[in-house]
Amino acid sequence: MIARQWVGETLASDAEVYGKYLEVTGVEEIRATPGSQGVWLMRRIHEDRAVFVVLSVWDTLDAIKAFAGPDYERAVYFPDDEKYLLKLDPLVTHYDVLASPSSKPGKELFSKR
Secondary structure (H helix, E strand, O other): EEEEEEEEEEEHHHHHHHHHHHHHHHHHHHHHHOOEEEEEEEEEEEEEEEEEEEEEEEOOHHHHHHHHHHOOEOOOOOOHHHHOOOOOOOOOEEEEOOOOOOOOOOOOOOOOO
């Protein structure tokens, strides 16, 4: 499995509206893409800013490409993102998933002493 992380920042005053916008655009599109194993939308408001993190988990790199296109390390933006985001970071971060709620520890790799 592969995790994909996108981070964006808005003004705190736009946090509610932008959070709902993310749900009906990126989150729904991720959920609808075959090979998606789930998505989390997280928000942190601190002082006058709101930081959003979208963390999605995918079966394969091909599944990510089905969502993001062949240049899968680039962020996917939707038409109104520019109205809310303070900057449009062009890249996302990918991680190999080593453990998840459904995985079991690889105890067989270690011998008992």
